[in-house]
Amino acid sequence: MISGGGTGGHIFPALAIADEIKRRNPEADLLFIGAKGKMEMEKVPQAGYQIVGLPIVGLQRKLTLKNLLLPFKLIMSLTKVYFVMSRFKPELVIGVGGYASGPTLKMAQLLGIPTLLQEQNSYPGKTNQLLAKKAKAICVAYPGMDAFFPAAAISLTGNPVRANLLSALAGLKNEAALHFGLDADKPTLFVMGGSLGARTLNLAMKSAGHHFESGSVQLLWQCGKSYEQELANFQQTLPENVKVFPFIQRMDLAYALATVIVSRAGALSVSELALVGKPTILVPSPNVAEDHQTKNARALVNRDAAVLVTDGQAQEKLVPLALELLSNPLQQQALAQAIQAFALPNATKDIVDVCLNVARI
Helix, strand or coil, X not given: CEECCCCHHHHHHHHHHHHHHHHHCCCCCCEXXXXXXXXXXXXXXXXXXXXXXXXXXXCCCCCCCHHHHHHHHHHHHHHHHHHHHHHHCCCCEEECCCCCHHHHHHHHHHXXXXXXXXXXXXXXXXXXXXXXXXXXXXXXXXXXXXXXXXHHHEEECCCCCCHHHHHHHCCCHHHHHHHHCCCCCCCEXXXXXXXXXXXXXXXXXXXXXXXXXXXXXXXXXXXXXXXXXXXXXXXXXXXXXXXXXXXXCCHHHHHHHCCEEEECCCHHHHHHHHHHCCCEEECCCCCCHHHHHHHHHHHHHCCCCCEECCCCCHHHHHHHHHHXXXXXXXXXXXXXXXXXXXXXXXXXXXXXXXXXXXXXX
């Protein structure tokens, strides 16, 4: 049984783990537990797996009547999980983070079913810290997690990432330039704000477009589907060496062409960037629980493996800093070498090794 979701950062690892279990044992019976109304209820069936939805919701940060319903929804969720587990009889329950994983793993632990946590971030949330006390194993992506979890239960595995990313390091630059309509020989800044986009990054790039008018460097900019209409007229004013896309399907080509990358600091993005091994500027989103992205970024910055620009500084400092890095090959090389030390390319395999060992399958 695999539980969690809410964002792609939780759903993708869950599906990667499920696929690897199925690859090794096609007869394995898998069931997902998600939160009703969240994206896992759509994405998991699309991937070919069954999912049960719980009525669980998160605690609202602002004062609202919705918080009064939380204890009742938690009790309803625990009750539903109890009956699902009684029928399904899981040998292992895996939590990947998200609203549903709390009640699911708690009930498993009450019933004496082995549990495993897959913690993607460098700073775990309160729920995982509590669940870790009775977890049989905890798969993490950063060193030093014994500050939060029992050391004996920890395995440093990394986060599952897209399998084709390593090819971004192997001779795709000319194909990438042709694909995006850019020049393979010019320094390229790749700005990625995720599939929905990041307003801060878009505002920073929009206000600094004049920096690219000389044509000496080029910009590949994923603005996100949410901002496609907003930037439609603006795109028509841009020079040929600036390409804006709402969504980039071929991320391997984007990474291959990039000289310097600008990104948010979600756990999976950081894991991908470590595998790609390009100099990176991280702009953590301030709108995530417990400021996880800043902590993920700090884990790299403290080892000189990335440059940090805060969300509040981005509009003023991001582009000048990126252009300075584009003109400094020595700094690029140092950052690239340092970030590769965080790469754990066998994460999915290693996580499933731990899963099967705990479940003794």
